[in-house]
Amino acid sequence: MSAPVSLRGVSQAFAGSRGGRLALDGVDLEVAAGEFVCVVGPSGCGKSTMLDLLAGHTRPARGDVSVAGAGVRGPGPDRVMVFQEHALFPWLSVRDNVAFGLKNAGVPLEERDATVATWLRKVGLADAADLHPHQLSGGMRQRAALARAFAMRPQVLLMDEPFSALDAPSRDRLHVELQELWAETGVTIVFVTHNVREAVALGDRVIVLSSGPGRIIGDVPVTLHRPRVVESERVVALSATVRRLLDAADQLGISAPREGGDSYVTI
Ligand SMILES: Nc1ncnc2c1ncn2[C@@H]1O[C@H](COP(=O)(O)OP(=O)(O)O)[C@@H](O)[C@H]1O
Ligand SMILES: [Mg+2]
Numbered sequence: 001m002s003a004p005v006s007l008r009g010v011s012q013a014f015a016g017s018r019g020g021r022l023a024l025d026g027v028d029l030e031v032a033a034g035e036f037v038c039v040v041g042p043s044g045c046g047k048s049t050m051l052d053l054l055a056g057h058t059r060p061a062r063g064d065v066s067v068a069g070a071g072v073r074g075p076g077p078d079r080v081m082v083f084q085e086h087a088l089f090p091w092l093s094v095r096d097n098v099a100f101g102l103k104n105a106g107v108p109l110e111e112r113d114a115t116v117a118t119w120l121r122k123v124g125l126a127d128a129a130d131l132h133p134h135q136l137s138g139g140m141r142q143r144a145a146l147a148r149a150f151a152m153r154p155q156v157l158l159m160d161e162p163f164s165a166l167d168a169p170s171r172d173r174l175h176v177e178l179q180e181l182w183a184e185t186g187v188t189i190v191f192v193t194h195n196v197r198e199a200v201a202l203g204d205r206v207i208v209l210s211s212g213p214g215r216i217i218g219d220v221p222v223t224l225h226r227p228r229v230v231e232s233e234r235v236v237a238l239s240a241t242v243r244r245l246l247d248a249a250d251q252l253g254i255s256a257p258r259e260g261g262d263s264y265v266t267i
Contacts, residue, residue, distance in 0.1 A: 002188040003068035003155035005031040010063035022213035038199035039192040041209030047192035080154035084161040086141040088133040095129040119147040139170030159191040179227040197230040197239045210249045218245045
């Protein structure tokens, strides 16, 4: 189950002292159903803003955002977000956290239990089902968050720097596991990160955003075989190319906001 994602001429602005300040500027992006796309760019360039638009938490100032060919008008169960902070409910067990969305969606108890057990097993948390989030390591919490997301059988998984707070060994393991879960489910993934190597290790393509307001300055296909790890020589080499693109954009001042210039819009 997967869906294509499309952003056409998308700009987003937030209220500032001089009217609206652009966070994203003229973003055109087509993601095919089942594709794993990483979006990389410096902090504050509009990555979370882009995911919020796809999730339907916000509407664009300009342009169109669509999923499965239909305009995004609000949040929906076809799109599930995974955050840097796991966002698990502290008062619920791991099992009940993973079951939460399914229960809300009205999935009958028996089917719910089976789905939860399946996904806890897939993320290696079968033995941790009765624990609460504070009893888990950071890596285990993100596994629980992944199980909760995949259990909903979303068409599109929106991932906002989900591994940024983890220690390197946990992050490396989750990189491999996420690639396996993606291959198994065929879900479309839009994964944002400020970590270039992570983007290259995970993506079929790496979309490179300039510093804010975010504009697409690169679309780099990655054809290395999977599963990939951040330390692999080829990932490191391709990452250097992406980093050069980011540095060149900075030097050229591609996104430097200009007072009274086109980085300010009326909203
Ligand atoms: N709700 C908001 N209100 C005002 N400004 C915002 C809001 N959300 C994001 N911004 C601004 O938009 C820009 C992009 O933010 P964000 O998408 O969070 O960047 P990233 O995720 O790439 O670090 C930043 O300058 C941020 O301060
Ligand atoms: Mg962010």
